[in-house]
Amino acid sequence: MAKEKAKVVVIMPAYNAAKTLEKTVKDIPPGIASEIILVDDGSSDKTIKVAQKMGLSVFSHPANLGYGGNQKTCYWEALKKKPDIVVMIHPDYQYDATLTEELIRPIVQGRFDIMLGSRVRSRAEVLAGGMPWWKYYGNRFLTISENIFLGLNLSEYHTGFRAYSAKALRKIPFMRMSNNFVFDQQLLISAVANNLKIGEIPVPVRYFPEASSANFMASTRYGLETLFNLGRYMFNRQSRKFTS
Template identity: 30%
Template sequence: MYKNKKVLLIAPAYNEARKIEEVAKKVPYDVVDTFLVVSDGSTDDTAEAAEAEGARVLRHEKRMGVGMSIRDGYKIAREEGFDIAVVIAGNNKDDPREITRLLDPICDDDCDFVMGSRYLDGGRFGGDMPTYRVFATKYVHPFIVNLFCKRGVTESSNGYRALKVSVLEDPRVNLEQKWLKDYQLEMYILMRILMLDFKCTEVPVSKIYPPREIGNTKMTPIVGWWKMVYPIVLVGLGLRK
Protein backbone atom coordinates (compact mmCIF):
# COMPACT_ATOMS: atom_id res chain seq x y z
CA MET A 1 0.00 0.00 0.00
CA TYR A 2 1.08 3.55 -0.71
CA LYS A 3 -1.05 6.32 0.77
CA ASN A 4 -3.93 3.85 1.08
CA LYS A 5 -3.64 2.81 -2.57
CA LYS A 6 -2.97 -0.76 -3.67
CA VAL A 7 -0.15 -0.68 -6.23
CA LEU A 8 0.71 -3.17 -8.99
CA LEU A 9 4.05 -2.81 -10.77
CA ILE A 10 4.11 -4.51 -14.19
CA ALA A 11 7.28 -5.40 -16.11
CA PRO A 12 6.95 -6.93 -19.59
CA ALA A 13 10.04 -9.01 -20.33
CA TYR A 14 11.33 -11.12 -23.19
CA ASN A 15 14.60 -12.99 -22.62
CA GLU A 16 15.76 -10.58 -19.92
CA ALA A 17 17.04 -13.03 -17.29
CA ARG A 18 20.16 -11.01 -16.50
CA LYS A 19 18.36 -7.67 -16.35
CA ILE A 20 15.03 -8.56 -14.71
CA GLU A 21 16.91 -9.81 -11.68
CA GLU A 22 18.40 -6.34 -11.19
CA VAL A 23 15.01 -4.71 -11.63
CA ALA A 24 13.44 -7.00 -9.03
CA LYS A 25 16.17 -6.30 -6.50
CA LYS A 26 15.36 -2.57 -6.59
CA VAL A 27 11.58 -2.83 -6.18
CA PRO A 28 10.46 -1.02 -2.99
CA TYR A 29 8.02 -3.49 -1.48
CA ASP A 30 7.03 -1.01 1.20
CA VAL A 31 5.35 0.86 -1.68
CA VAL A 32 4.56 -1.85 -4.23
CA ASP A 33 2.06 -4.53 -3.22
CA THR A 34 2.85 -6.86 -6.12
CA PHE A 35 5.65 -6.86 -8.68
CA LEU A 36 4.33 -8.70 -11.74
CA VAL A 37 6.73 -9.84 -14.44
CA VAL A 38 5.07 -10.89 -17.69
CA SER A 39 7.52 -13.28 -19.34
CA ASP A 40 6.50 -12.97 -22.98
CA GLY A 41 7.48 -16.32 -24.46
CA SER A 42 10.98 -16.10 -23.03
CA THR A 43 13.29 -18.99 -23.87
CA ASP A 44 15.83 -18.16 -21.17
CA ASP A 45 15.47 -18.06 -17.37
CA THR A 46 13.60 -14.74 -17.20
CA ALA A 47 10.72 -16.21 -15.19
CA GLU A 48 12.96 -18.11 -12.78
CA ALA A 49 15.23 -15.10 -12.20
CA ALA A 50 12.24 -12.90 -11.42
CA GLU A 51 10.66 -15.43 -9.07
CA ALA A 52 13.95 -15.89 -7.23
CA GLU A 53 13.82 -12.20 -6.31
CA GLY A 54 10.23 -12.27 -5.09
CA ALA A 55 8.33 -11.31 -8.24
CA ARG A 56 5.07 -12.84 -9.31
CA VAL A 57 5.35 -14.19 -12.86
CA LEU A 58 2.79 -14.53 -15.62
CA ARG A 59 4.09 -16.71 -18.44
CA HIS A 60 3.11 -16.45 -22.10
CA GLU A 61 3.78 -19.74 -23.87
CA LYS A 62 4.75 -17.87 -27.03
CA ARG A 63 5.85 -14.32 -27.73
CA MET A 64 2.76 -12.13 -28.03
CA GLY A 65 4.19 -8.61 -27.94
CA VAL A 66 4.75 -5.98 -25.29
CA GLY A 67 1.24 -4.61 -25.77
CA MET A 68 -0.33 -7.95 -24.94
CA SER A 69 1.95 -8.27 -21.92
CA ILE A 70 0.88 -4.88 -20.60
CA ARG A 71 -2.77 -5.62 -21.31
CA ASP A 72 -2.58 -8.88 -19.36
CA GLY A 73 -0.98 -6.99 -16.48
CA TYR A 74 -3.79 -4.44 -16.55
CA LYS A 75 -6.31 -7.27 -16.56
CA ILE A 76 -4.85 -8.58 -13.31
CA ALA A 77 -4.94 -5.06 -11.87
CA ARG A 78 -8.66 -4.82 -12.60
CA GLU A 79 -9.56 -8.34 -11.46
CA GLU A 80 -7.64 -8.20 -8.20
CA GLY A 81 -8.68 -4.78 -6.95
CA PHE A 82 -5.54 -2.72 -7.43
CA ASP A 83 -5.96 1.05 -7.36
CA ILE A 84 -2.87 2.01 -9.38
CA ALA A 85 -1.00 0.14 -12.10
CA VAL A 86 2.54 1.14 -13.02
CA VAL A 87 4.41 -0.15 -16.07
CA ILE A 88 8.20 -0.33 -16.00
CA ALA A 89 10.79 -1.63 -18.45
CA GLY A 90 11.89 -5.20 -17.84
CA ASN A 91 15.39 -4.52 -19.16
CA ASN A 92 16.61 -2.38 -16.26
CA LYS A 93 16.44 0.99 -18.02
CA ASP A 94 14.03 2.42 -15.44
CA ASP A 95 14.55 2.76 -11.70
CA PRO A 96 11.82 1.17 -9.53
CA ARG A 97 13.02 3.30 -6.62
CA GLU A 98 11.61 6.35 -8.41
CA ILE A 99 8.09 4.93 -8.44
CA THR A 100 6.75 7.36 -5.83
CA ARG A 101 7.37 10.18 -8.31
CA LEU A 102 4.68 8.64 -10.49
CA LEU A 103 2.38 7.69 -7.63
CA ASP A 104 2.26 11.03 -5.80
CA PRO A 105 0.32 12.97 -8.47
CA ILE A 106 -2.33 10.24 -8.44
CA CYS A 107 -2.51 9.95 -4.66
CA ASP A 108 -2.18 13.65 -3.83
CA ASP A 109 -3.55 15.54 -6.84
CA ASP A 110 -6.09 13.03 -8.16
CA CYS A 111 -4.35 12.64 -11.51
CA ASP A 112 -5.57 9.81 -13.71
CA PHE A 113 -2.35 9.21 -15.64
CA VAL A 114 1.30 10.06 -14.97
CA MET A 115 4.07 9.86 -17.56
CA GLY A 116 7.75 9.65 -16.78
CA SER A 117 10.06 11.97 -18.73
CA ARG A 118 13.83 11.85 -18.91
CA TYR A 119 13.81 15.35 -20.40
CA LEU A 120 12.11 17.27 -17.59
CA ASP A 121 14.26 19.13 -15.07
CA GLY A 122 15.33 16.49 -12.58
CA GLY A 123 15.19 13.69 -15.13
CA ARG A 124 18.25 12.14 -16.67
CA PHE A 125 19.38 9.66 -19.29
CA GLY A 126 22.57 7.92 -20.23
CA GLY A 127 24.34 4.61 -20.61
CA ASP A 128 24.43 2.98 -24.03
CA MET A 129 21.56 5.06 -25.41
CA PRO A 130 21.86 5.35 -29.21
CA THR A 131 22.00 8.89 -30.61
CA TYR A 132 19.06 8.29 -32.93
CA ARG A 133 16.94 7.47 -29.89
CA VAL A 134 17.75 10.78 -28.26
CA PHE A 135 16.60 12.57 -31.41
CA ALA A 136 13.46 10.45 -31.79
CA THR A 137 12.35 10.51 -28.16
CA LYS A 138 13.16 14.16 -27.49
CA TYR A 139 11.99 15.74 -30.74
CA VAL A 140 10.17 13.53 -33.24
CA HIS A 141 7.64 11.68 -31.07
CA PRO A 142 6.65 14.61 -28.81
CA PHE A 143 6.25 16.86 -31.87
CA ILE A 144 3.79 14.46 -33.50
CA VAL A 145 1.84 13.93 -30.27
CA ASN A 146 1.65 17.64 -29.48
CA LEU A 147 0.53 18.34 -33.04
CA PHE A 148 -2.68 16.46 -32.30
CA CYS A 149 -3.11 16.95 -28.56
CA LYS A 150 -1.78 20.47 -27.87
CA ARG A 151 -0.59 19.31 -24.44
CA GLY A 152 3.11 20.19 -24.60
CA VAL A 153 4.44 16.83 -23.42
CA THR A 154 8.24 16.59 -23.24
CA GLU A 155 8.39 12.85 -23.87
CA SER A 156 5.72 10.60 -25.33
CA SER A 157 7.51 7.28 -25.77
CA ASN A 158 8.69 6.66 -22.21
CA GLY A 159 7.11 3.43 -21.00
CA TYR A 160 7.49 4.23 -17.29
CA ARG A 161 3.91 5.26 -16.53
CA ALA A 162 1.25 5.03 -13.86
CA LEU A 163 -2.51 5.17 -14.13
CA LYS A 164 -5.59 4.78 -12.00
CA VAL A 165 -7.02 1.36 -12.65
CA SER A 166 -10.43 3.02 -12.95
CA VAL A 167 -9.25 4.51 -16.26
CA LEU A 168 -9.25 0.99 -17.67
CA GLU A 169 -12.97 0.71 -16.90
CA ASP A 170 -13.79 3.62 -19.22
CA PRO A 171 -15.32 2.25 -22.45
CA ARG A 172 -13.59 5.01 -24.42
CA VAL A 173 -10.26 3.33 -23.66
CA ASN A 174 -10.62 0.01 -25.45
CA LEU A 175 -7.56 -2.19 -25.06
CA GLU A 176 -9.24 -5.26 -26.55
CA GLN A 177 -8.65 -4.14 -30.13
CA LYS A 178 -6.59 -6.68 -32.07
CA TRP A 179 -4.19 -4.13 -33.54
CA LEU A 180 -2.86 -3.20 -30.08
CA LYS A 181 -0.66 -6.25 -29.60
CA ASP A 182 2.77 -4.60 -29.51
CA TYR A 183 4.12 -1.07 -29.00
CA GLN A 184 0.88 0.26 -30.48
CA LEU A 185 -0.89 -0.22 -27.16
CA GLU A 186 1.35 2.18 -25.27
CA MET A 187 0.82 4.97 -27.78
CA TYR A 188 -2.90 4.25 -28.03
CA ILE A 189 -3.35 4.65 -24.27
CA LEU A 190 -1.34 7.86 -24.25
CA MET A 191 -3.27 9.41 -27.13
CA ARG A 192 -6.71 8.46 -25.81
CA ILE A 193 -5.92 9.85 -22.38
CA LEU A 194 -4.47 13.08 -23.76
CA MET A 195 -7.40 13.63 -26.10
CA LEU A 196 -10.13 12.84 -23.58
CA ASP A 197 -10.99 14.53 -20.29
CA PHE A 198 -8.50 12.71 -18.08
CA LYS A 199 -6.19 14.58 -15.74
CA CYS A 200 -2.57 13.81 -16.50
CA THR A 201 0.93 15.11 -15.87
CA GLU A 202 4.62 14.34 -16.41
CA VAL A 203 7.29 13.75 -13.78
CA PRO A 204 11.08 13.52 -14.11
CA VAL A 205 12.58 10.03 -14.17
CA SER A 206 15.84 8.34 -15.08
CA LYS A 207 16.36 6.28 -18.22
CA ILE A 208 19.76 4.59 -18.13
CA TYR A 209 20.56 2.09 -20.87
CA PRO A 210 22.48 -0.99 -19.63
CA PRO A 211 25.73 -1.99 -21.39
CA ARG A 212 25.08 -3.55 -24.77
CA GLU A 213 27.21 -6.57 -23.99
CA ILE A 214 24.53 -7.85 -21.62
CA GLY A 215 21.82 -7.60 -24.25
CA ASN A 216 20.50 -5.17 -26.81
CA THR A 217 17.06 -3.58 -26.83
CA LYS A 218 14.33 -5.70 -28.43
CA MET A 219 12.97 -2.72 -30.40
CA THR A 220 14.16 -2.52 -33.99
CA PRO A 221 15.01 0.98 -35.26
CA ILE A 222 12.52 1.07 -38.15
CA VAL A 223 9.73 -1.44 -37.51
CA GLY A 224 9.59 -0.80 -33.76
CA TRP A 225 9.46 2.95 -34.07
CA TRP A 226 6.86 2.77 -36.83
CA LYS A 227 4.64 0.79 -34.47
CA MET A 228 4.86 3.74 -32.09
CA VAL A 229 4.25 6.45 -34.69
CA TYR A 230 1.29 5.28 -36.73
CA PRO A 231 -1.04 4.85 -33.71
CA ILE A 232 -0.47 8.54 -32.90
CA VAL A 233 -1.70 9.49 -36.36
CA LEU A 234 -4.62 7.04 -36.43
CA VAL A 235 -5.93 8.07 -33.02
CA GLY A 236 -5.10 11.73 -33.58
CA LEU A 237 -7.17 11.79 -36.78
CA GLY A 238 -10.00 9.86 -35.14
CA LEU A 239 -9.54 6.85 -37.41
CA ARG A 240 -9.13 4.55 -34.40
CA LYS A 241 -10.82 4.96 -31.01
Protein backbone atom coordinates in the same frame (compact mmCIF):
# COMPACT_ATOMS: atom_id res chain seq x y z
CA MET B 1 -7.91 9.67 -5.07
CA ALA B 2 -6.59 11.52 -2.06
CA LYS B 3 -6.06 8.79 0.51
CA GLU B 4 -3.32 7.90 2.95
CA LYS B 5 -2.42 4.48 1.56
CA ALA B 6 -3.21 3.53 -2.02
CA LYS B 7 -3.14 -0.10 -3.10
CA VAL B 8 -0.45 -0.33 -5.76
CA VAL B 9 0.16 -3.25 -8.11
CA VAL B 10 3.38 -3.22 -10.16
CA ILE B 11 3.40 -4.92 -13.54
CA MET B 12 6.42 -5.98 -15.58
CA PRO B 13 6.05 -6.94 -19.25
CA ALA B 14 9.09 -9.17 -19.71
CA TYR B 15 10.98 -10.69 -22.61
CA ASN B 16 14.44 -12.19 -22.01
CA ALA B 17 14.96 -10.07 -18.89
CA ALA B 18 16.76 -12.63 -16.71
CA LYS B 19 19.96 -10.56 -16.43
CA THR B 20 18.27 -7.34 -15.30
CA LEU B 21 15.08 -8.43 -13.54
CA GLU B 22 16.49 -8.88 -10.04
CA LYS B 23 18.19 -5.46 -10.03
CA THR B 24 15.00 -3.80 -11.21
CA VAL B 25 12.81 -5.46 -8.57
CA LYS B 26 15.25 -4.67 -5.76
CA ASP B 27 15.07 -0.97 -6.67
CA ILE B 28 11.31 -0.81 -6.03
CA PRO B 29 10.85 0.86 -2.62
CA PRO B 30 9.91 -1.73 0.05
CA GLY B 31 6.25 -1.83 1.00
CA ILE B 32 5.04 0.31 -1.87
CA ALA B 33 3.55 -2.53 -3.95
CA SER B 34 1.01 -5.01 -2.66
CA GLU B 35 2.00 -7.33 -5.50
CA ILE B 36 4.40 -7.46 -8.45
CA ILE B 37 3.07 -9.19 -11.55
CA LEU B 38 5.43 -10.33 -14.30
CA VAL B 39 4.12 -11.50 -17.65
CA ASP B 40 6.69 -13.40 -19.69
CA ASP B 41 6.21 -13.14 -23.44
CA GLY B 42 7.87 -16.33 -24.64
CA SER B 43 11.37 -15.68 -23.31
CA SER B 44 14.17 -18.08 -24.23
CA ASP B 45 16.24 -17.32 -21.12
CA LYS B 46 15.58 -17.88 -17.40
CA THR B 47 13.27 -14.91 -16.86
CA ILE B 48 10.49 -17.07 -15.40
CA LYS B 49 12.82 -18.90 -13.00
CA VAL B 50 14.31 -15.64 -11.72
CA ALA B 51 10.84 -14.13 -11.25
CA GLN B 52 9.55 -17.18 -9.39
CA LYS B 53 12.63 -17.25 -7.17
CA MET B 54 11.93 -13.63 -6.20
CA GLY B 55 8.32 -14.40 -5.31
CA LEU B 56 6.68 -12.47 -8.12
CA SER B 57 3.27 -13.43 -9.49
CA VAL B 58 4.21 -14.94 -12.85
CA PHE B 59 2.10 -15.39 -15.96
CA SER B 60 3.53 -16.66 -19.22
CA HIS B 61 2.57 -16.66 -22.88
CA PRO B 62 3.44 -19.93 -24.64
CA ALA B 63 4.27 -17.87 -27.74
CA ASN B 64 5.42 -14.30 -28.18
CA LEU B 65 2.40 -11.99 -28.52
CA GLY B 66 4.32 -8.73 -28.80
CA TYR B 67 4.85 -5.78 -26.47
CA GLY B 68 1.24 -4.64 -26.58
CA GLY B 69 -0.06 -8.17 -26.17
CA ASN B 70 2.13 -8.57 -23.10
CA GLN B 71 0.80 -5.37 -21.54
CA LYS B 72 -2.79 -6.44 -22.14
CA THR B 73 -2.25 -9.48 -19.94
CA CYS B 74 -0.40 -7.33 -17.38
CA TYR B 75 -3.25 -4.84 -16.99
CA TRP B 76 -5.95 -7.50 -17.14
CA GLU B 77 -4.37 -9.47 -14.32
CA ALA B 78 -3.55 -6.33 -12.32
CA LEU B 79 -7.12 -5.04 -12.40
CA LYS B 80 -8.32 -8.37 -11.00
CA LYS B 81 -6.46 -7.43 -7.80
CA LYS B 82 -8.70 -4.35 -7.33
CA PRO B 83 -5.83 -1.85 -7.03
CA ASP B 84 -6.00 1.92 -6.77
CA ILE B 85 -2.93 2.38 -8.96
CA VAL B 86 -1.12 0.19 -11.50
CA VAL B 87 2.56 0.93 -12.17
CA MET B 88 4.39 -0.44 -15.21
CA ILE B 89 8.16 -0.85 -14.94
CA HIS B 90 10.17 -2.40 -17.75
CA PRO B 91 12.37 -5.08 -16.16
CA ASP B 92 15.35 -4.19 -18.37
CA TYR B 93 16.81 -1.78 -15.77
CA GLN B 94 16.57 1.24 -18.09
CA TYR B 95 14.37 3.04 -15.58
CA ASP B 96 15.08 4.02 -11.98
CA ALA B 97 12.46 2.09 -10.01
CA THR B 98 13.52 3.86 -6.81
CA LEU B 99 11.39 6.76 -8.10
CA THR B 100 8.16 4.76 -7.97
CA GLU B 101 6.81 6.68 -4.99
CA GLU B 102 7.46 10.01 -6.72
CA LEU B 103 5.75 8.69 -9.85
CA ILE B 104 2.51 7.72 -8.13
CA ARG B 105 2.29 10.64 -5.69
CA PRO B 106 0.38 13.00 -8.05
CA ILE B 107 -2.18 10.23 -8.68
CA VAL B 108 -2.60 9.57 -4.97
CA GLN B 109 -3.11 13.31 -4.47
CA GLY B 110 -5.80 13.32 -7.15
CA ARG B 111 -3.94 15.74 -9.43
CA PHE B 112 -3.42 13.34 -12.35
CA ASP B 113 -4.91 10.11 -13.69
CA ILE B 114 -1.77 8.97 -15.50
CA MET B 115 1.90 9.68 -14.79
CA LEU B 116 4.86 9.10 -17.11
CA GLY B 117 8.54 8.83 -16.21
CA SER B 118 10.27 10.95 -18.84
CA ARG B 119 13.85 10.19 -19.86
CA VAL B 120 14.10 13.33 -21.99
CA ARG B 121 15.27 16.11 -19.67
CA SER B 122 18.04 17.47 -21.92
CA ARG B 123 19.72 16.34 -25.13
CA ALA B 124 23.15 16.18 -23.49
CA GLU B 125 21.94 14.04 -20.61
CA VAL B 126 20.00 11.64 -22.82
CA LEU B 127 22.87 11.07 -25.25
CA ALA B 128 25.38 10.79 -22.39
CA GLY B 129 23.12 8.15 -20.86
CA GLY B 130 23.61 5.97 -23.92
CA MET B 131 20.45 6.54 -25.98
CA PRO B 132 21.37 6.17 -29.69
CA TRP B 133 21.28 9.53 -31.50
CA TRP B 134 18.78 8.29 -34.09
CA LYS B 135 16.45 7.13 -31.32
CA TYR B 136 16.73 10.45 -29.49
CA TYR B 137 15.91 12.57 -32.54
CA GLY B 138 13.16 10.18 -33.61
CA ASN B 139 11.71 10.35 -30.11
CA ARG B 140 11.81 14.17 -30.15
CA PHE B 141 10.11 14.37 -33.56
CA LEU B 142 7.32 12.02 -32.50
CA THR B 143 6.86 13.79 -29.16
CA ILE B 144 6.55 17.22 -30.81
CA SER B 145 4.04 15.78 -33.29
CA GLU B 146 2.03 14.14 -30.52
CA ASN B 147 1.95 17.33 -28.46
CA ILE B 148 0.63 19.27 -31.45
CA PHE B 149 -2.03 16.71 -32.35
CA LEU B 150 -3.12 15.89 -28.80
CA GLY B 151 -2.86 19.36 -27.28
CA LEU B 152 -0.47 18.28 -24.53
CA ASN B 153 2.94 19.48 -23.39
CA LEU B 154 4.82 16.30 -22.50
CA SER B 155 8.55 15.71 -22.96
CA GLU B 156 8.12 11.99 -23.77
CA TYR B 157 5.32 9.60 -24.72
CA HIS B 158 7.43 6.48 -25.24
CA THR B 159 8.52 5.51 -21.74
CA GLY B 160 8.44 2.12 -20.05
CA PHE B 161 7.95 3.64 -16.59
CA ARG B 162 4.39 4.84 -16.05
CA ALA B 163 1.49 4.74 -13.60
CA TYR B 164 -2.27 4.68 -14.07
CA SER B 165 -5.13 5.06 -11.65
CA ALA B 166 -7.28 1.94 -11.86
CA LYS B 167 -10.25 4.17 -12.71
CA ALA B 168 -8.36 5.50 -15.72
CA LEU B 169 -7.43 2.03 -16.96
CA ARG B 170 -11.03 0.87 -16.72
CA LYS B 171 -12.08 3.74 -19.01
CA ILE B 172 -9.61 2.70 -21.70
CA PRO B 173 -10.46 -0.24 -24.02
CA PHE B 174 -6.86 -1.52 -23.96
CA MET B 175 -7.79 -5.10 -24.89
CA ARG B 176 -8.85 -3.84 -28.33
CA MET B 177 -5.57 -2.10 -29.04
CA SER B 178 -2.46 -3.16 -30.94
CA ASN B 179 -0.25 -6.07 -29.87
CA ASN B 180 2.93 -4.26 -30.90
CA PHE B 181 4.93 -1.26 -29.65
CA VAL B 182 2.35 1.31 -30.75
CA PHE B 183 0.09 0.07 -27.91
CA ASP B 184 1.54 2.66 -25.52
CA GLN B 185 0.66 5.52 -27.82
CA GLN B 186 -2.83 4.20 -28.53
CA LEU B 187 -3.45 3.98 -24.81
CA LEU B 188 -2.46 7.62 -24.29
CA ILE B 189 -4.56 8.77 -27.25
CA SER B 190 -7.53 6.99 -25.71
CA ALA B 191 -6.73 8.68 -22.39
CA VAL B 192 -6.87 12.09 -24.09
CA ALA B 193 -10.16 11.16 -25.78
CA ASN B 194 -11.52 10.28 -22.33
CA ASN B 195 -10.37 13.61 -20.84
CA LEU B 196 -7.92 11.95 -18.45
CA LYS B 197 -5.17 14.10 -16.94
CA ILE B 198 -1.61 13.09 -17.87
CA GLY B 199 1.51 14.30 -16.04
CA GLU B 200 5.19 13.38 -15.89
CA ILE B 201 8.28 13.37 -13.72
CA PRO B 202 11.92 13.33 -14.92
CA VAL B 203 13.85 10.07 -14.64
CA PRO B 204 17.51 9.37 -15.48
CA VAL B 205 18.51 7.63 -18.70
CA ARG B 206 20.15 4.21 -18.45
CA TYR B 207 21.16 2.42 -21.67
CA PHE B 208 23.49 -0.58 -21.82
CA PRO B 209 23.82 -3.83 -23.83
CA GLU B 210 21.42 -5.87 -21.70
CA ALA B 211 18.70 -3.21 -21.85
CA SER B 212 16.13 -4.25 -24.41
CA SER B 213 15.42 -1.68 -27.09
CA ALA B 214 14.04 -1.81 -30.61
CA ASN B 215 16.54 -1.69 -33.48
CA PHE B 216 16.57 0.99 -36.19
CA MET B 217 14.15 -0.76 -38.54
CA ALA B 218 11.69 -1.62 -35.78
CA SER B 219 11.88 1.96 -34.49
CA THR B 220 11.23 3.34 -37.97
CA ARG B 221 8.19 1.12 -38.37
CA TYR B 222 7.00 2.19 -34.93
CA GLY B 223 7.42 5.85 -35.87
CA LEU B 224 5.33 5.47 -39.01
CA GLU B 225 2.59 3.65 -37.09
CA THR B 226 2.66 6.40 -34.47
CA LEU B 227 2.07 9.08 -37.10
CA PHE B 228 -0.70 6.98 -38.67
CA ASN B 229 -2.46 6.72 -35.32
CA LEU B 230 -2.24 10.47 -34.81
CA GLY B 231 -3.90 10.95 -38.18
CA ARG B 232 -6.66 8.55 -37.23
CA TYR B 233 -7.21 10.40 -34.00
CA MET B 234 -7.67 13.70 -35.82
CA PHE B 235 -10.37 12.11 -37.99
CA ASN B 236 -12.07 10.50 -35.00
CA ARG B 237 -11.40 12.99 -32.21
CA GLN B 238 -15.01 12.95 -31.11
CA SER B 239 -14.78 9.22 -30.40
CA ARG B 240 -14.15 8.17 -26.80
CA LYS B 241 -13.11 4.66 -27.83
CA PHE B 242 -9.95 5.00 -29.91
CA THR B 243 -8.59 1.53 -30.76
CA SER B 244 -6.34 -0.05 -33.35
